[in-house]
Amino acid sequence: MTESSERFRHFAAHTLEHAGALVEAIEPAGIEAMLPDELQRAWRAPEFLRLGFGSEIPAAAERASLESIWLERFGELLGASGQQLCYAIQPQAPAPSLERLIEHHVELPNAVYRILSSETAWTRYVLFVFRYTAMSEEKREGIIRLGFNLANGSALDPFIDVLFDAALAADTAPAVTPPALNQLPADWAAAKWQKALSRTLPAHVNHHLAPFVSGMQRRLERDLERIHDYFSGLRLEAWRKLQKAKGDTAREQLRIEAAEREYQAKVVDLKQKYDLRVTLELVQTLELRSPVHRVTLLIKRRKGERKLTLDWNPLARQLDPMPCEWSFAAHGPRMVCDDKLHIVSLAGHAACAECGKEYCRVCSPRRCPKCGREDGSDAKP
Template identity: 45%
Template sequence: MEQSETVLKAFVKQLTEASGALVEEIEPNGLEIISTQELQQKLKLPELTRLGFALERPKGAERVGLETEWLERLGRLLGQKGQFLRSIVPLSIQTMQTPSNPKRILEHNLTLQNAVYRLVKVSPAWTRYLIFIFHYTAFSDEKRDSILRLGINLSNGSLVDNFIETLLREAIQDSRLLDESIKLPPLWTTNQLNYFLEQALPRAIDSNLSQFLAGLKRRQERDLARIYDYHKQLRRESLLRMRKQPAETEKEQAKIQAITREYQAKIVDLQQKYDLRIDVEWVQTLEVIMPVQRFELIIKRRKGERHFHLDWNPLAKKLESAPCEYSYSLEGKRMVCDDALHIVSELAHRDCSSCAKAYCRACHLLKCPKCGKSKT
């Protein structure tokens, strides 16, 4: 089974057992469930049922996947339970693995286009990750359902997309109690989290839908070309008849006008057919607390200096990427602004469209500080 199918099977097993069902794992890749009455109603299952989670499944098993119908069934059973989850990873900070050659790791993962940095030290620390899980559906001439995960390190704003699956696997394992002496980064305010999601979520959905949108565009352009060629041929035929039969000019002109109206109506129909709507639903938020190896840095830009850090995750054995403190996007090279030494992408430090002066969008969210023009 693929990793997503394994996680889904484990989730369904835990959820149905928590709802009072008797559950037994069966081969290949399935569960046999004796359901309670509540479970039968919410999951639309008989009292005794078999569920399969891969292409190869037990005889008589119903296929379970990340389709809308099964997400809705599980959502009805889950209700408000499990929408917020905290997991403390049972790693010992004293015995945690230390990365070898930290300078090389840092040089490989961090490049600043207009600034320099120095590694001060690497030391054990604790951090908290927030992982947001969304279900979205894209509607056009076709339909696309998917699950989207966004993860962020609350200690520095770095995205953790490159090892989010590792964190999710750990989050569903047995947790431990949090020692009150552990120092954690503070939780973000509602405004901070809303801003992060407003910036990161649309970009992540666009990225996930890139192939779907490219296919939609190809089909739309093909249909537009087909309709254009068809009506162009009709118009050409009418013009040809007008030249050959001048007495039919008035009749053919009326026909050309009708062809034009029909063409415009067909274009409107196509626009409606390929109009894109995306529905997004929040599913769950996971807080994962765990020890990390902290790379503490000093970033220098001209006469300015800023302390910053990146965390090396011992489970994924990876150093997180430097954030863009404006867009929370992983794309693009990183720069440092002059005013507050924000780390931003090149796009977030581009020239103003009015005065052609570059400025930091993290410092100036609403308008250009040079000419006062609204942000573009």
């Protein structure tokens, strides 16, 4: 059984128990539940229910997967409960040599930095669970998990699973009392949340759907080639008859034109068939408050300087990725802009396609400040 299937089995078991069912794990990769009366009526299900989550499932069990109706049923069962949660954890781990970590972690090709301080602090991680549905000639559904550190805007992709596991375990862990809210990083404004999610979600969706889109593209190209070969044969046959004809050639000419029109119509139909529509639904928002080891850097670019904090998480034993104030991406080197010292990814400081000037997309999100060329990359980092 895959890791996602195992997670789904645990989720299903906990959700059914929360609804009052008696649940027992069975093999291979399944659960058996005795449903309460109200759940039997809601699902029109028998008193005893068996679900299987792996490639092999128990006898008389229904298969449950992320593409099945069971994910939707469990979501309806939860309703609004559990959509917004907040946990505090307090993992204990000694900090490593943060200076060495910073040296290997921070890539600033056009700036220099030095460490100002290192201290123990608390931070707020905000984690999101999105459900995506991709519709074309086939359907694909799945879950996207992402998050941010409110202290510095770092994306948490490298250890997002560790944080979710910690949140799930927080229910049974001893209670932790974090500092007062006014001593923790402040929440982001709605506009900043909208910008962060609208810029980072497309990359996550593309990553999850890459195999599906690749297979769909191969099928589209195969079908286009098949149709092209068929109608090319029709046109070639009509041209040969046209060349041999001694009298009126209008009939064969009409056949050629009709074949061309039908070919174009078939191409349009295929493109509509393989047209991909993706919808996203926010399933859950989770806040995790945790102690961290915080390093403050002083970054210098020409005559300007700014401070940046990076947190080392004792649970994941990893340092925050360098933030990008434009794309909110988690990976890659960072550039520091000249005007306001924004820290951005290489794409956020790329050269203008018209005049070749490198410029900061945070300072000029719409157009090049030198030649005025509009830049559509603001929506697609």
